[in-house]
Amino acid sequence: MWKLILSTVYLITTFISVELRISEEDNFQDRSPRCESSFSLSFWDLPMYDSLMSLASGKADLKVPVTVVWNAANLVDLHLALALRDWEPAVSVLKRTCGQSSNINCTYFSNPEYPAPYKGNGNPCTLSVWKCNKAICQVRLDFIDFNLGEPDAMGRCTDDFLLITGTGSNIKRICGMNTGQHVYLDFAGEAPIELLIDVNSALATERKWNIKISQVECCKRAPVGCLMHYTASSGKVKSLNYAPTLSTAVQDPTAPGPGTRQLAELNYGVCVQMLPGYCSIEWTQSVGDKYSFTVSGDTEALDPTVLGTAAASVTGEMCLTNFVIIPNPTVDELPSKTDRFCGNGFPTVVSSSKPFVMTVVTNPATSPTEVPETPDVGNRGFSLNYRQLPCV
Structure with missing residues (x-):
């Protein structure tokens, strides 16, 4: 004092x-x-x-x-x-909306009517994000409020979407409900990162967004390949557009049933910064949510007593399109023969590989009319807890 x-x-x-x-x-x-x-x-x-x-x-x-x-x-x-x-x-705080630019740290990008729903005018809503200075390598987008239309039954963002261009990060379109999520984006040279939100105004969907844009210095950047980066000793990680409720989209008539909430065509890392005194990380399903790991197969057809348990877990070569990868895992304190996990349940997994990272892969859909041989029905995605474990 x-x-x-x-x-x-x-x-x-x-x-x-x-x-x-x-x-x-x-x-x-x-x-x-x-x-x-x-x-x-x-x-x-x-x-x-x-x-x-x-x-x-x-x-x-x-x-x-x-x-x-x-x-x-x-x-x-x-x-x-x-x-x-x-x-x-x-840092300065700046509010921006459609058709504008920003080179200020801590910019909030929202629809013009926010917090009221977006009315739209038939044109995309865009924002150009320039580097704050030469020491900047990334931006972090925090979805303070983000609600767009859901993906189609195959997980493709076709009606409503946030399209991100001008970045070296492996991310294409984001849609659905993503309030509370965040992503890190790499600048590709000196050009701006472009954010474009487009909606199908013919659909009666209430949309609104408020995205906090923080510029990240090169010395503080998230590791390469980490779309999401967490720094606490424990926390919760959700796939984009995760919710325990069913998708409102319906599968093609040749494959009837509710669609998947998972966003298609993604391949990214979820990274956790290892803290001093910790040597491994534990991944578990969210307690009280039986849909917290439903990433592949027909979720709706599964026996409700099995759903959300390790018995509904699928591993290894059976995981072809939608899965997570945890390197060198142990399951029930025994070394696992595979690092791929999918299905409709998740066992407790521990990994001591550094850095702490979980890779997320979702199916590479190629055509709006294509239906896979084994469609995903009623998948929600994942909501997993992580906990760093002390060195022993």
Whole structure:
């Protein structure tokens, strides 16, 4: 506390200026925008004296956001947020919607009416995301709120979808319900990452989205191939569009039955950062959800007493189209002969291979009318718990 008070007094009495981030709004889309510029203002020029003294006396929260508007030829918003513990400016927060661009860290991309549903005008809704600076390698998309139409019965996003281009990451289209999910995207050179949301307005589906876009420095990037990256000692991982409820799509008449919720044509890694003192990772089905690992086969035809148990698990060469891969696994404390898991149940799996990664593969559908020989019926995807295990 004394260090904080002395630092505050020193800043005030020595008339030190700080750097502010400038986001240039005018003609933003006419060029490749730079991340930020520097502009100096003295603390005496800001309405911060009372705030700083309140902080020093412990009467206010440690983080005080202050916004100043500088009226120049090109209107410029100056965003200042001091984290007094480290005297570092916090990130700017910017809201963007259809037909716009951003090169600011912590941008929120939402439909124009948000939080109300998207009305649409027949045209795709697009956002261009430029690098904030040369030290940036990735962006992280957090789906704060994301509800589009579901995929078709084969898992293809044909009516509604988020299309991601300009990235080196292995991701194509995302649709369905993905609130709470996140993905990491690699920049491909200096070009922007393009986000395009298109919907079939002929369908009576309520759609809305609010996506937080965080820029990730190269030194803090998620490992290559990790579409999802988790850093806690334990947590829950869900496949895209996972829910325990049935898909509303219906299979082709030649293969009747409810469709799959899983998104097709994906091959990505779910990575967990190994923490100090931990040497292995355990994967288990979500408790109380018998559909939490239903990734292949006819889920609806399965005996309900078997569904969601290890007895409904399929492994090895039987997993051809939809499956997860966990390297060098042990099952029931015995080494497994295979690293592939599919079916409608999941055994407790432990792996000591580093890095901690689970690879997700979904069927490469090739035609909107193609029906596989053994269709997936009523699959939900997966909802798995992970837990890092201490070294022994």
